[in-house]
Amino acid sequence: MSNGPQQLPASAGPPEPHIRMVNLHKRFGSLVVLDGVSLNVAERESMVVIGPSGTGKSVLLKLIVGLLQPDSGEVYFHGQRIDHLPDRELEPVRIRFGVLFQMGALFDSMTVGENIAFPLREHTKYKPSEIRDIVAQKLRMVGLENTEQKMPAELSGGMKKRVALARAIAMDPEVVLYDEPTTGLDPIRADVINELILKLNEELHVTSIVVTHDMTSAFKVGDRLVMLSGGKVIAEGTPEQIRCCAHEEVKRFVEGKATPEELQAIRLHQVREIAGEAMFSDL
C-alpha cells in the first residue's frame, strides 16, 4: 500500500459538469435557431443565458429537459446522455429538474395548492397531510402563505410566477430552469423574483439556468453569463466580464442600444410616412 499522495487514473480530468451540451443544432423549417451551441454547467452554478428575442434561448432550455429534440448534438446530465431518450425513460431525469415557464404555465383548472401538489401526488407516496405541509412550506418560501385555495385566474402576473416557482421546486429538484422569469413584471416584482432565485440557490443549493433578456436580472442572479446570437454563443464570462466586453453586439445588448442600421430603417420609414401623408393632403 502506498503512503504517498493518491494518484488519479491517467484518464481522470476535471469533474463531469452537471449539464453538458455539445454542438447543439436546432432548426424549425428553414429557420436556424441553434447552430452549434456547446455549454457546460457546473453543479450549483447559476448560469444566465442572454440574447435578443428569437435567438433560441427558450429552445435551449427545452432541449435540456427533453421537451424538444435537437437535430444534432448531445445533452448530458451527470454524464448520462439524455437527448435521445424517449419520454418514458426521461421521466426519472425530469423529476430532478424544476422548470419555471415564461407565463407560469399553471394549470388553470386547479387551485394554487393543487398545482403545487401535482408533482408530489404524481411521483411520491406522501400522505395528503404531508403534501399539504410541503405545499404550505413551498408557498412560504415564495412569500405567498395561505393562497392554496386561490385559482390561478385570481392571481397577478407576479404572483403567478411565484406560484409557478413554488411548483417548480416542489420536488426539491437539483436543477431549476427559468424561462424569462421577470418578463412582463414591473421592476419591483421583477426584483422580488430575482431575490427569490438567489434565495433558492442559497437555500436549496440548486443548479440554475436562467434565460432572460432583462440585464438587471442577468447581472443580479448569474454567476456566469452566456450570450446567444444567430444561434451561436458569442460571449461567455462572469457578469463583470460581460459588462466590460468589447464585442460590439454584446456591448449594444448590455446597454440596450439599437444598431445604426435599425435606427436608419425607422427614420426612413418615418420619412416615407410623412411624405405619403403630404401627398395625400395635396390631393
Place this chain on the structure above:
Amino acid sequence: MKSIARLGAKGLYWLESLGDYGRFVLSIVGWIVRGPGKLARQQTLLQMFEIGVLSIPVVMITGAFIGAVLAIEAHPQFRAIGMESRIGSVINVSVVKQIGPVLTAIMLAGRVGGALTAELGTMRVTEQIDALRAMASDPIRILAMPRFAACILMMPALTAASDALGMFGGWFMSVQMLGVDSHAYWEYSRAALDVFTINNGFLKSLFFGAAIASIACYKGFNCGPGAQGVGKACTEAFVSSFVAILVMNFFLAMLLNAIYQIIWPNAGSIFG
C-alpha cells in the same frame, strides 16, 4: 408536374398525420391497459360528469324532437297504404339503430368535441402541456386518457337517453296527436326491436365516443400557435369528428347487418 408533386406532398402529409393519430390513439389505449394511476382515474370521473351528465339535456331534447318529426313525416305514407298501426316499428327501429346513436354523437361532437379541443389547445398554447411533460407526467395519460375513457363510457348512456326520448317523441306524436292506436304502436315496436337491434345502436355509440374524444384530444394536442391556432383546431376537430361518425356509421351498419343476416337468415321485416 408541379400539381402532381403537390398532390403527392399532400398525400404524404395526410398519411403522416394518420400515422401520428394512430400512435396517439394507441398510447391512450396503452395507458388504459397499463392502468393510468389515481389522478387519471379521478380525472375520468370528473370528465364523465362534464362530458356525460351535462350533455343529457341536449341529447334528450334532440331525441324527442327527432322522434316526433319522424312520426310527422312517416304517418301520411303509412296511412296511404293502410298500415299506420305499424308506424311505431319504423320510428323506433330508426331511432334505436341509426338516428339515436348518430345524432347523439353529432351533438356530443359539437358540445364536447369542440370544448375539449379548445381546452387542450389552450393548454398547449400556454405551455401547460409542456409543463406536464417537464414534471415527468405523460399528458396523454393525464389529459387525453380520462377524456377518451369518459366519452366511451358515457356515449351508450347518452344514446340510451336519446333513444328513450326519441321513442317517447314518436309515441306522443303518433298516438296523442295523430290518433294511432297505442297498443298496436307498442306491439309492433316490440316485435321489431330485438336485443341485437338495440345493442347495434349501443355498439356503434362506443365507436363514435372513441372517435370524438380521440380526434378532439389529438387536434388539441397538435394545435397551432395563438388564438387562431386554437380556433382552427376546434373547427378541424368538429369537421373530422362529423365525417368520422358518418363514415363509421356506414361501415358499421353494413357489418352489423351482415352479422344479423348470418345469425338470423330468416328474420322477417317490420312489415311482417
